[in-house]
Amino acid sequence: EAQVTQNPRYLITVTGKKLTVTCSQNMNHEYMSWYRQDPGLGLRQIYYSMNVEATDKGDVPEGYKVSRKEKRNFPLILESPSPNQTSLYFCASSLGVGDTEAFFGQGTRLTVV
Amino acid sequence: EDQVTQSPEALRLQEGESSSLNCSYTVSGLRGLFWYRQDPGKGPEFLFTLYSAGEEKEKERLKATLTKKESFLHITAPKPEDSATYLCAVNNQGGKLIFGQGTELSVKP
Numbered sequence: 308e309a310q311v312t313q314n315p316r317y318l319i320t321v322t323g324k325k326l327t328v329t330c331s332q333n334m335n336h337e338y339m340s341w342y343r344q345d346p347g348l349g350l351r352q353i354y355y356s357m358n359v360e361a362t363d364k365g366d367v368p369e370g371y372k373v374s375r376k377e378k379r380n381f382p383l384i385l386e387s388p389s390p391n392q393t394s395l396y397f398c399a400s401s402l403g404v405g406d407t408e409a410f411f412g413q414g415t416r417l418t419v420v
Numbered sequence: 421e422d423q424v425t426q427s428p429e430a431l432r433l434q435e436g437e438s439s440s441l442n443c444s445y446t447v448s449g450l451r452g453l454f455w456y457r458q459d460p461g462k463g464p465e466f467l468f469t470l471y472s473a474g475e476e477k478e479k480e481r482l483k484a485t486l487t488k489k490e491s492f493l494h495i496t497a498p499k500p501e502d503s504a505t506y507l508c509a510v511n512n513q514g515g516k517l518i519f520g521q522g523t524e525l526s527v528k529p
Contacts, residue, residue, distance in 0.1 A: 311463075338515075340517075347521065348521070349507075349519050349520060349521040349522060350464075350507070350509075350519040351519075352516065352517065355516075365516075397463050397464070399463075404515035407469075408454060408466040408469055409454075409464075409466070409517065410466070411456075411463030411464045411465070412463050413462060413463050414461065414462065414463050416461075
């Protein structure tokens, strides 16, 4: 089954404790991205990757890091989480950039206290 | 600045009561307009892609249309299972996907 898998689904952590949210896709997609979704603000892109070892900033990259060492994996790293990073996070992948539909993971609900 | 505005923010319908959701956009070079459905606590699920003005796509009770400035998602005779948040997004020349804030649809039996 074609899918994008995120882990964990739920995470509560404390300010400053480094964490990683994993994302993996099994569709051999070139393009992967991370979004955060907040009430009233919609989905905003954090980082994206057009291929292995090619990553770039989206609209709200501050406080986040990503890496793309393998085509299927695109982890999101929070080096020193803060309460304003409490949000619902989605990973997405698509065949290419621009004109193809994106497949989304099930989401990771992160709470930073 | 590229942006997407959806209206209304929330819509309550009775089962069988047809209606339309609006997505207005301004974008530098439209490469595609997308509609997604999102259920509570889940990731968005792809519905349609539209590429040029005049294009229409249909799927069961849903029909999406596109003009040069906006897109409509028409819902004919909705059922309670159509209740969800519907998201509109556009891809600009740079390949970036820009989302609207969504319309939360509730269909009561």
